[in-house]
Amino acid sequence: MKLDTQLIAALGLGKYLQGEQWASAIINGEAVFDNGPAKPLRSPIDHASLGQYVNAPAAITEQAIKEAHAAFLKWRTVPAPRRGELVRLIGEKVRAKKKELAQVITLEAGKIVAEAEGEVQEWIDICDFAVGLSRQLHGLTIVSERPEHRMMEQWHPLGTVGVITAFNFPQAVWAWNAMLAFVCGDPVVWKPSEKAPLCALAIQSVVDEVIAEFDGAPRSLSQIVIGEVETGKQLAESPLVPLVSATGSVRMGKAVAATVGGRLGRSLLELGGNNAMIVTETANLELALRAIVFAAAGTAGQRCTTLRRLIVQESVVDQLLPRIAKAYETLPIGDPRESGKLVGPLIDEPSFRAQQQALADAKAQGGEVVFGGERVTAGVPANGFYVRPAIVRVNGNLPVVCHETFAPILYVMTYKTLDEAMALQNGVPQGLSSAIFTDRMQEAERFVSPAGSDCGIANVNIGTSGAEIGGAFGGEKETGGGRESGSDSWKNYMRRTTNTVNYGNALPLAQGIKFDV
The missing domain is CATH 3.40.309.10 (Aldehyde Dehydrogenase; Chain A, domain 2)
Structure with missing residues (x-):
């Protein structure tokens, strides 16, 4: 197998490997192996073997979704600056392992070293961005037409975020979504490209080390399910996944949008560019x-x-x-x-x-x-x-x-x-x-x-x-209309609530309506 033992050890990937078979999922901090049909994983560099993988069955994906929802019920009450501290520690761990993480990108996606290291740097950069954001998740105060009333807007955690990524940016796109999701109070269930599952496992190994040592972080805050079309469809169908962020082809994006829209959920789409x-x-x-x-x-x-x-x-x-x-x-x-x-x-x-x-x-x-x-x-x-x-x-x-x-x-x-x-x-x-x-x-x-x-x-x-x-990333028309990364993209991962507070002793109605009984 092309992935050498030193790299496996440096990234702690051994716990996800049995023989030459990689884990089908990481749920609640534990590797899950399945005995279904194995598929070869090969490097685009020279077609050398990188091992094999088995798609996670539907029951495993469902378990990951349920565990993530349980994590959400806990993580949403953790103060945002504390959630930001988790992301800061993730960023520090990534800095220490930047070279090794980039090596996995090169082996699995074929990127030259400079571009692979640049992709890991994107992960580091979005960590820094998200840490600052964790103290700036802000709403508005709004004047009320009613005496002794105040209106305000708040942003609250949304719920589990399903992330579907493509092979070409196997680490950065997940990071754009996950780091913002974490500070916004949301767990993540990730279906990486079937062409780049090792990058996902390498990421999970790094993130799970931090989560395991962080007081108050549920182990199921970050989970992975390896799969293909059916796995993505399952994420898109689940009512426990209020937001699905999908990066890939226009054909895939249209299918995700139709499925998520059919249950009136949200989809964040990053599709074709021309x-x-x-x-x-x-x-x-x-x-x-x-x-x-x-x-x-x-x-x-x-x-x-x-x-x-x-x-x-x-x-x-x-x-x-x-x-x-x-x-x-x-x-x-x-x-x-x-x-x-x-x-x-x-x-x-x-x-x-x-x-x-x-x-x-x-x-x-x-x-x-x-x-x-x-x-x-x-x-x-x-x-x-x-x-x-x-x-x-x-x-x-x-x-x-x-x-x-x-x-x-x-x-x-x-x-x-x-x-x-x-x-x-x-x-x-x-x-x-x-x-x-x-x-x-x-x-x-x-x-x-x-x-x-x-x-x-x-x-x-x-x-x-x-x-x-720092800027919102995304496009229009068949590119899907989604926005990830910087600016106010964080709002995708939260729900807005408008509050009106009456601090007087009367109950006037808006629009001058009279309804006295």
């Missing part, structure tokens, strides 16, 4: 080039904020496009554990096939592949799916362009006027991240105005990826 950058004739092309290459090729194109559409003013495209191709030629592709590599593997063979199909569709629809797209086999580990990032010239938003392919394909199109560029920018079903490179204030301000980008993230002179945790 992100564009407009490059104007006044843009700093050197700055734009650096942003394009990282946003389009970083993480092998497997970010929801990956740059997928480049909309270039026709007067500068012949200057910019050759420079992108030249930069792509020199991108170091290979084993993400090696120093200097910037592009690692796709997660698996289906992702590679999806990329190849998208390139074929683009050609059939009139596009031209001007660089890359082929599988790389020289100088990379055998059996991994390494690809050279592709550049495809297209005439506007072709049907294939309107569909997000989770691989490094950059579609390049041109425009004459900013109106045309904005129509292209907004002319896809997704609405996550966007950017414009310009030195004209009017263009920049229009881009971020109500008549500009229709995305949840609209950047000026920086790329589409690499959002900081």
Whole structure:
């Protein structure tokens, strides 16, 4: 098995392992193993075995939900600053194990070391954010029309949060949700991607160490169930899970939204992105080039904020496009554990096939592949799916362009006027991240105005990826409308109550109604 004993020991993963089989769930601080059909777990780096796992059966998931609800009844009464202290201690533990946690991300998701460590840093950063937030969970005081009355608004813990995550950010997305949920008074039941269960177990090991030593924290505050579609559906169906936060495909998000909505619960959705950058004739092309290459090729194109559409003013495209191709030629592709590599593997063979199909569709629809797209086999580990990032010239938003392919394909199109560029920018079903490179204030301000980008993230002179945790993260349209991480995203994890207090001796009614008996 590729996961070495030193790493297992450093993260305390041994308690979740029997032979080569990983636990199916962590409930109430204890590993649960099931004897159902085992599934292999392999590293995208070289297809080496990382062990095997068994999906948690429905009864185990139901147990986790019930244990979480019991934890909620206790945790909701713990003062928020005390809940913040738990998160502070989690952050300290993560700092001490940052390198090891990143190694698991690299092995299981194929990220280069710098990006893997950056993802763990996101967890640390959101811990810091949540600790401060734990002393700032605030409502409002509101004037009353009635004499000797006062109105106020409070925010209270909501209940168990079901978290469903994707493989590409196997630790950070959970942390965005869980750290806020914990300070808001909510337990978490997590269904990680079936492609990245080890990252979830590594997280749980770290968090459970802190919970076990923390006075007043229920052991079932953080729980994991390993599973696939049926497990996610079970979380979405449960009335004991008032909020389901789901990150993944649009198809998955629509199913979650329909199920949760059917019981009038809440869903927080982070779904597909089809992100564009407009490059104007006044843009700093050197700055734009650096942003394009990282946003389009970083993480092998497997970010929801990956740059997928480049909309270039026709007067500068012949200057910019050759420079992108030249930069792509020199991108170091290979084993993400090696120093200097910037592009690692796709997660698996289906992702590679999806990329190849998208390139074929683009050609059939009139596009031209001007660089890359082929599988790389020289100088990379055998059996991994390494690809050279592709550049495809297209005439506007072709049907294939309107569909997000989770691989490094950059579609390049041109425009004459900013109106045309904005129509292209907004002319896809997704609405996550966007950017414009310009030195004209009017263009920049229009881009971020109500008549500009229709995305949840609209950047000026920086790329589409690499959002900081201080801002709310999420998008519109088929991206789902959810917001996680910073700003006031914490409100998703709480319920609002409006209180009116009568401190007088009369009982006047609102709106001047008289009802004397």
